[in-house]
Amino acid sequence: MVTQARPQIPLVDYLELGDHPHLVASECTNCHARFFDRRNACGKCGELNFTKVDVPTEGILRSFTIVSFAAPGISVPFVAAIVSCEGTTVSANLVNVTPDPASIDLGMPVHLTTFSIGLDSAGTEAIGFGFEPTATAPSTKE
Ligand SMILES: [Zn+2]
Secondary structure, eight states: OOOOOOOEEESSTTEEOSSSOEEEEEEETTTOOEESSOOSSOTTTOOOOEEEEEEOSEEEEEEEEEEOOOSTTOOSOEEEEEEEETTEEEEEEEOSSOSSGGGOOTTOEEEEEEEEEEEOTTOOEEEEEEEEEOOOOOOOOO
């Protein structure tokens, strides 16, 4: 009997799994605005045509908020973030970080990470994504 890897599905269509998980944006062929969900037309210029582009997995934290109240079943606090991946804006949670302002710096380097969200009854694993701080040289500030 052959052992197979557990089947996985991404939580969102724009998360590409595999050896190097990354996000895939739809880029407007006219103005190059990027979107992560399905669009009938560009929200910026109205163009109808898009191309798929891979988004860099490295980014910079541009904004965040610490969410301390959520629907039942969602554990809080968590960090909702806006990340700039070489100019492409991504909203995602900041993970593997203490949800405390003292642990989070605007402008800090972060990178995409994926994690298991759960299994369905057929054994298919749902995979979500977030960004986590990128290890950097120790700071010299006191
Ligand atoms: Zn456009």
